[in-house]
Amino acid sequence: MAAVPAVPSIFSGSTEAIALVVLLTEFAMLRAHLSRSQVRLYAFQSLAVTALAVFVAATKHVDQLYVLAGFSFVLKVVVVPSVVSRLLRDARVDIASSHRFGVATMVLLAIALSVFGFFVVGSLPVHSKSLPAPALGLAAAVILVAFLLVTLRSDVVSQAVGFFALENGVSVASLVVAAGLPLIVEVAFLFDLLVAVVVFGLLMRIHHGRARTLSTEALDRLQG
């Protein structure tokens, strides 16, 4: 009989649970039909990442993580979602049922991809003082599923939200690997996100202005 696997401590159990919420939100984005609900899910996911940062800061006494959590709350939970939803309101496009496959198929594909991420990262000898190792596997799964979101949904909003969610995955990974990273690096990283918001905002505007739609289906056709 195999030995009974060790029960994770309350700390690592709850951090893994929060990381799982981040991953499950990612799956919900993959499924969501309305662009609006995708943006809301992104805000929720960012909230979970912020909560993770606060939790690590409080239990491991890494004070600079509070500052990071504050920045990430203001930027990712409030500013970015409101900017994207304002763009959506201006575009007056509501529905983005742009799945290239059925939802069940996409979820199964995403499961396969996250299994791959889990096992590849799980075999790396990474040990962290601040977060349990499985959280790194979860972060890798978030990043891979974000790629799937970008490739398998054919509308600009999904691609923008997918990219932002990818940044959330990287945030979780950086919390695992380098919670003690100098604050300036982390903040610079967050401002990268702002650049991405500007770029994707421009993309949405210009694409909607030219094609009268947010779908990217028609991009491979010649116009003249």
Add this chain to the structure above:
Amino acid sequence: MASTHEFRDVEAWVVAVELAPAQIQVLQVLTILVFAPLLSGWIAHLEARLQGRRGPRILQPYYDLAKLFRKETLVPEDAGWVFVVGPMVAFTCYLTVPLLIPVLTTFPLPLGYMGDILGGGFLLGLAGFSVALAAAETGGPYAQLGSSRAMTFGALIEPSILFVTFAVALVTTTDLPYFEAAAARASLSQVIRPAHLLIALAFFLVVLNDTGRIPVETHAGTLEFGMIDEARTLEHSGPLFALLKWGSAMKQMILYVLLVNVFAAPWGLAGSGATGSVVLAVLALLGKAFCVGAIFAIIDNSFSKLRLFKITEFMAAAFLLSILAVLVLYLGGG
């Protein structure tokens, strides 16, 4: 004076008289058998109340069963013996499953190790199969539609059940429901570990599917095209129909018991055979089952039914949760 003396006697009797394990085991079956219609009545009543209707009284399912048992049985012309035997086999299966699962006690009863989670699953599967056969035997189009759909969706939800079982096996190194419940009772860190939360959630979705609730099926609908489980019983009448109705109420209660006493809230069970604690365990079980019923009634009233071809999305969600549970366990920790 005499009455207080008597009272003390009763009190002493409640504490001192130990029920034999075999007696408790019979009591487990009786608990499910007797209280299953009450649970159905409670959910129907609550649902009606939430919709602003007065609704049937809570005891209505008992009156329905009594009425049906007094009626005659009509068998379709072309139906053979399977039509008659099917409901009986199913009912017997539902009587057997409570022997295997922790209904009232934390400690395993003599026949408790006769089958594991998969064994209980097989029995529930056999029950579903025999009802489906009995329905297919009639030649009635709606009953056949129901039985074919029930088998299809039953097969689609199966992977989630299997992965829940795998996760239980990884946590406890057995797949006996008693051990999973004991693990959850052992410490708080067992309860909040992600694997436990995920399998509890996945099993919740499985129960939602298997009891024929929204978003998979409208429970009290009369429109045959949306029916899955309900359509199978359309051709039965009289005592056979009563057995089917009673059986499905028992199946619902068995699944609730598994949900609360194995995964979600395995507290409040009897730790010994003392009469008092066993009676308390029955009351606690009823309380927990009523709470779960209330949650299901609220879900019934707040969501709409999924289109038939969208039900796979629901199954995919249940599968996602259960496979993630196994994965985080494999990654270490979890």
